[in-house]
Amino acid sequence: MRAEAAAGLLRTGEAAIPALRHAVSHARPDKRPRCTGLLEQLTLTGTDGGPQQE
Numbered sequence: 504m505r506a507e508a509a510a511g512l513l514r515t516g517e518a519a520i521p522a523l524r525h526a527v528s529h530a531r532p533d534k535r536p537r538c539t540g541l542l543e544q545l546t547l548t549g550t551d552g553g554p555q556q557e
Contacts, residue, residue, distance in 0.1 A: 505537075512541055520545055 512519045520542065527538045 509537075509541055513544060516545065 512523065523538055523542045523545070527535055527542060530538050
């Protein structure tokens with residue numbers, strides 16, 4: 504279920520960034536890496552969560 508939720512957030516793309524930033528600021532320290540990892544994937548790979556095309 505956790506992987507499916509992460510995949511859904513990545514498919515959502517940029518629209519998920521504000522919610523993930525909020526989640527990071529309120530998450531327990533042991534849960535923050537999961538949120539920050541998703542946030543990094545969204546911000547580094549582009550708007551749709553997939554690899555950027557050049």
